[in-house]
Amino acid sequence: MLLTGLGAAFFYLFAFVAIASAVMVISARNPVHSVLYLILTFFNAAALFILTGAEFLGMILLVVYIGAVAVLFLFVVMMLDVDFASMKRGALDYAPIGAMVGIVLASELLIVLGAQFIGVGQPGSVASPTPDPLVRTNTAALGDIIYTDYVFFFQIAGLVLLVAMIGAIVLTLRPTRPGVKRQNMGQQVARKVEDSIEIVEVETGKGL
């Protein structure tokens, strides 16, 4: 989709802020500021998605990445007392590796984008062409292909995430030590007034 006029102006605004805050992510001194800039980058990326008509992806980016993943990032960075200044001292030594990763990513991105124009052996673009946004909304169009053509990939992705989640839970499991008192919710809920209170008639001057 080609953006013109106001759309183009907003595109440049969001793109500029996204790139500027991405630069700040790696150059900010304070790691918490880095994460906050990362969130700003995500936010602008979501805005770019919405601007190009992919409103569902934009919103999911907001909910999943900013609403959940970045919160955990922020938690971890805030809780860890890491001296990032000393870690950054030798950071320039890793510049060649970083550049290599960047080049690989950029070229892969170019190949993916290029394939769209060449269109050879592109099952996705041939089997399910992008529907007109006025006829079929973005969300429905995504559902159309995810739950039909790509249902197994979708299921496998879900399964991988499930396994990862179970793995994370297992990692935090500790063997129960003897002698530790824990609260038993069932017992607490099942407790009644009769179990805990006894009403006794006490005669005056006698005591119990």
Add this chain to the structure above:
Amino acid sequence: MFEDYIFPGLIILLQSVVLLVALLIFTAFILYADRKVWAAVMSRRGPNVVGPFGLLQSFADLLKFVIKEPIIPSGSNKGIFLLAPLISSALALAGWAVIPVSEGWAIASINVGILFVFAVSSLEVYGVIMAGWASNSKYPFLGALRSAAQMVSYEVSIGFVIVTVLLCVGSLNMTDIVLSQKDGLGTHLGLTNSLLDWHWLGLFPMFVIFFISALAETNRPPFDLVEAESELVAGHMIEYSSTPYLLFMLGEYIAILLMCALTVILFLGGWLPPIDVAPLNWIPGVFWFIFKICMVFFMFAMVKTIVPRYRYDQLMRLGWKVFLPISLFMVVATASFLKFTGLA
């Protein structure tokens, strides 16, 4: 240039300002109503000095907060310290952009309206975390962690509740969600376009879960572990005073109203009249919408007065071990029901 950009832009700006002003005034009276209900249950009078029946109490409080001195702790991270209350109130207000007050009365009637509100309410956690961290003190920090974990936990069940409603509606647009409630269970019973058609009846368990999750998501009692003033001080807001504190309070109440509005739209038929008969359907939809919001808020206020505060582990258990399985099961059950009865 003028026809295409400036004129529509001005109209949107004007609409936003009107909504903003109306919302802020409404919030002022909702705050007053909250205190009055609370007082009435406790056999107190509540605010009754400023204005007739104390109606102007909220405005007096506003003035008091604004003319106080804002104190910024010297060890705090000043920028983020001041940004946090702005974020929490601005985000709460942003959610209102897609809320349809009556048919066609939405500033932005977007395709993914409900997702937008969900996204905005999930971003509200940042105001809390940033405030807690920027204060550079242990109490706000622990308070922020506590309430952030709470808000993130209850978003999950809210998400699933929204999914069940969306399964029944088939659209993410807020207006479509309301209009789909014209026809439902009540129509099958012979009472077309009535309150029996609304989703609260067909999806009653989800209605209850949504209501309780909304309480937890907005840090309302009985889940107000953020600022349990008797035992935990004021959570992430300890170091705040004056206008920044006012912004937090404002954001909190507008978020509560947003959740009330969401309850009304998802379950209580939005602006639709309770029964589609002559005197009731003459009343404009916006009245019904506000009336229903007030009713839901009244329930919020009554819960605050009646239910004792939850312990933190009970809160987490309720979110993850009770609501999550039930809502997950209900998503599957609703989807299967719609599939096999062919209603979807």
